[in-house]
Amino acid sequence: MTIPATDNTSETAPSKSEAGITLEILRYIPGTHSEPTFQRFEIPYVEDWSMLDALGYIKDELDSSLSYRWSCRMAVCGSCGMMFDGVPKLACETFLRDYYPRPIRVEPLENFGIERDLVIDQEPFLEKLESVKPYIIDAMANAPSGKPGAPAGHERETIQAGENRQTPKELALFDQYSMCINCLLCYSACPQFGLNPAFLGPAAISLAHRYNQDNRDQGNADRAPALNEEDGVWSCTFVGYCSEVCPKSVDPASAIQQEKVRGATDWALSWLLPKGAR
Amino acid sequence: MRWKHHEPFFWSLFGAGGVISAFCVPVMVLLTGFLLPLHLLPEAAYNYESLHALAQNLWVKGAILVIVALSLWHCAHRIFHGLHDVGVSTGPLARTLTYGLAGLSSLALLILLLTL
Ligand code: SF4
Ligand code: FES
Numbered sequence: 001m002t003i004p005a006t007d008n009t010s011e012t013a014p015s016k017s018e019a020g021i022t023l024e025i026l027r028y029i030p031g032t033h034s035e036p037t038f039q040r041f042e043i044p045y046v047e048d049w050s051m052l053d054a055l056g057y058i059k060d061e062l063d064s065s066l067s068y069r070w071s072c073r074m075a076v077c078g079s080c081g082m083m084f085d086g087v088p089k090l091a092c093e094t095f096l097r098d099y100y101p102r103p104i105r106v107e108p109l110e111n112f113g114i115e116r117d118l119v120i121d122q123e124p125f126l127e128k129l130e131s132v133k134p135y136i137i138d139a140m141a142n143a144p145s146g147k148p149g150a151p152a153g154h155e156r157e158t159i160q161a162g163e164n165r166q167t168p169k170e171l172a173l174f175d176q177y178s179m180c181i182n183c184l185l186c187y188s189a190c191p192q193f194g195l196n197p198a199f200l201g202p203a204a205i206s207l208a209h210r211y212n213q214d215n216r217d218q219g220n221a222d223r224a225p226a227l228n229e230e231d232g233v234w235s236c237t238f239v240g241y242c243s244e245v246c247p248k249s250v251d252p253a254s255a256i257q258q259e260k261v262r263g264a265t266d267w268a269l270s271w272l273l274p275k276g277a278r
Numbered sequence: 279m280r281w282k283h284h285e286p287f288f289w290s291l292f293g294a295g296g297v298i299s300a301f302c303v304p305v306m307v308l309l310t311g312f313l314l315p316l317h318l319l320p321e322a323a324y325n326y327e328s329l330h331a332l333a334q335n336l337w338v339k340g341a342i343l344v345i346v347a348l349s350l351w352h353c354a355h356r357i358f359h360g361l362h363d364v365g366v367s368t369g370p371l372a373r374t375l376t377y378g379l380a381g382l383s384s385l386a387l388l389i390l391l392l393t394l
Contacts (some may be wrong), residue, residue, distance in 0.1 A: 067295065116292035191363065195362065230282075230283045230285060231283075234285040234286070234289065237359045260289060261292075263286050266286075267284070268286070
């Protein structure tokens with residue numbers, strides 16, 4: 001994209017003579033708006049501005065009441081997810097130039113409650129995340145001085161218990177799933193989550209899978225109840241849009257299918273094994 | 279853990295049926311839908327006796343059962359979950375109609391093959 005010929009000012013200090021672009025932002029401030037309504041903002045078009053830069057310009061220069069989440073500006077913190085023309089993306093890695101000269105619709109992430117403007121309510125997701133215990137459980141059980149199945153004692157959690165080895169091959173089993181930044185784009189992309197908010201959802205399942213696949217972890221059975229529920233992995237119909245929108249190439253759809261295979265094996269064993277051994 | 283539902287059973291049949299639908303069904307469609315009616319197959323394929331003898335082989339019976347029944351279970355599961363997607367309630371009625379039809383057809387096929 002080239003700056004129009006009439007333009008001879010610097011890109012970072014836009015003036016009114018420059019080309020502009022329109023942002024239609026869904027606004028909702030509890031107590032002020034009775035329901036979410038679109039508001040148009042005309043802003044200067046700057047080729048290297050990300051959406052986050054554009055929102056920052058609006059907040060600094062046009063309307064300081066605009067609310068949105070952000071922090072890292074580099075696709076690491078996962079806080080700036082929102083909808084651009086109906087597609088979930090990170091504001092910090094989406095650029096005005098990919099839409100110019102058309103107006104851009106900016107909305108909060110779909111399938112979530114709106115707290116204020118572009119800020120969504122993450123609480124339901126955080127509860128789901130907690131339910132899959134996304135951390136290594138009983139890491140030292142297989143360390144040289146640890147006994148499998150023994151309760152995690154403080155002294156076993158120290159380096160004296162020996163080192164916990166992991167080969168590159170074992171790392172590769174979960175590496176990609178550990179890249180999730182909890183940006184929730186996948187939840188906005190998921191039609192099943194849209195229909196059934198109780199669905200555990202792509203990111204929570206990917207993180208459960210990440211720990212289930214980790215050879216240092218002993219927590220598969222602790223995560224099974226949340227995963228094996230009907231609203232766990234079984235609500236997924238493998239649409240695959242979650243993996244398409246994921247900014248970190250986590251491929252949640254693949255994690256879910258692999259956890260379905262694990263679940264189906266558990267289910268078959270529950271019939272085959274005697275009661276006590278299940 | 280205790281299972282309060284049997285979704286893994288239906289999903290496993292769906293998954294197996296998916297593999298069959300992807301790899302075997304196109305070949306069967308090609309054979310029975312195009313090559314056979316267009317008279318492009320060897321003479322023996324148009325002889326009732328030889329086809330009947332082929333279908334009586336235990337391995338062929340097994341293959342027919344697997345290809346047809348698993349494809350039906352695959353379809354039933356797709357339709358059942360597809361109903362949910364288009365906003366139709368997926369209560370016991372939809373479950374009975376979809377999986378019931380697949381189950382009954384599989385049973386009918388099994389009886390047919392056993393009595394062939
Ligand atoms: S799986 Fe991908 S899209 Fe979903 S929350 Fe994690 S990083 Fe975001
Ligand atoms: S600001 Fe951190 S991911 Fe966009």
